[in-house]
Amino acid sequence: MTTTQQSHDQELAQIRENTPVCPVTPPHGVPTWLVTRYDHARAVLVDPRISKDMHSAMSAYQALFGDSSMALDDNMIFSDGPKHTRLRRLVAKAFTPRRVEALRPRTQQITDQLLDAIGPYAPVNLVEAFTFPLPITVICELLGVPADMRADFQRWSTTVAGTVYDDDSVRLQQAAEEQMHHQLVELVALKRKEPGDDLLTDLIAARDDGDRLSEAELVSMTWLLLFAGHETTARLLGNAIHALLTHPDQLRRLVAEPHLIGTAVEEFIRFDGPAENATFRVATEDIPLADAVIEKGSLVQIVLATANRDPRHFDRPEDLDIGRTDNHHLGMGHGIHYCLGASLARMEAEIAIGTLFRRFPHLTLAGEVPRLGPENPAFRGVSALPVLLHART
Ligand code: HEM
DSSP, rough: HHHHHHHHHHHHHHHHHOSEEEEOOTTTOEEEEOOHHHHHHHHHHOTTEEOOTTTTTHHHHHHOOOOOHHHHHOOOGGTTTTTTHHHHHHHHHSSOOOHHHHHHHHHHHHHHHHHHHHTTSSOHIIIIITHHHHHHHHHHHTTTTOHHHHHHHHHHHHHHOOOOOOOHHHHHHHHHHHHHHHHHOOOOOOOOOHHHHSSSHHHHOOEEETEEEEHHHHHHHHHHHHHHHHHHHHHHHHHHHHHTOOHHHHHHHHHHHGGHHHHHHHHHHHOOOOBOOOOOOOSOOOOEETEEEEEEEEEEEEEEEHHTTTTTTTSSSTTTOOOSOOOOOOTTTTTTOTTHHHHHHHHHHHHHHHHHHOTTTOOEEOOOOOOOTTOTTTOSSSOEEEEEESSOO
8 A cells, every 4th residue: 555545544543543523624615524433434324414415405515516517416326315215216126136146147258358358478557457347348238338438438437536626627527527418318318219138228117106217317327327336346346456465365365265255355345445435415403423513514524444444343453354254344335325236346346356366366566556646535546556467476
């Protein structure tokens, strides 16, 4: 892990120990409270006084994201019940465990094809060659995004995930969001005209007691699934591979005991998961917590990464232990907004990491590993992963 990342993590760990519910004023200017301990984080994630509804907290939402995201963000992750319940129920009709399980052989095939295409004896950046292409291909195939639209979606979503704090980035983001919105409207129209055996076609048809998704809801739901469905998984894969390469004892253990891949994936999410913070939340009243009072109208930023290393909850929290059991981390959230794609992400990670190290047990790092900086506040993780697949130790 780089020194910048280490000092950032140490700073947050000190906040957790000294001022666990901590007021800060980020560059967007909206008063914000950091929640850094496990028990507090878990409680806040299910506290009905803390809202995720962008419409009821419009000024905070706009300070954070601007105007242009609204059409795309009007979806379940920015809603409270009953709107949230309704949207989540409708998507659950189409995004079933059976559909995810059916993707397993195809995910294995894509994994093998991507690894086959990498020259085994020259250094390669796994972020470009493997950790991003795999989840992008899987989520696009699942949704039914035609191959010729995929590169654009990936480019735009990377831009949207970037910083919101300087004028140039905001302009770029707005342009990307407008183009993305336009393209998604076309995609939904295309699926109406030419239905396929895919999730988007099923979402168009999904009904619940006569209720169905509107055109605008279909567009923002598709955006949420596309975005959440690849950035997070891609970052998890990069961080997990890096964690194994920098903890050779754990890598040897996984190679010797491949059945540990299930607990290993949970541990990767706990140890260095891609979501440093939970998403947008606003206090709807004054909320006493620990020694503080979170003031009505302020943002609540739940620092999942710090909660996941809270020594009050985890034994040896700073150690990577791929056999860890009872690993109730918060890396995929908790409560009604618990990650909708959790089983898909787990399946992809198990196949990707398991296959990579089964085929290339002597994989080694081949250069410096940079990490995302503050310009990328939504995610934590490696931004490049130079490796040699066939190096022998
Ligand atoms: C390792 C990969 C992933 C991680 C670490 C992750 C993490 C999270 C977290 C922390 C939340 C809760 C946010 C909050 O309460 O503020 C969440 C929600 C969500 N995730 Fe994931 N996610 C991953 C993969 C995926 C995938 C593959 C999909 C879709 C195919 C997905 C779709 C969603 C959706 C739609 C929500 C919102 C659910 C709701 O509001 O009810 N995620 N995810």
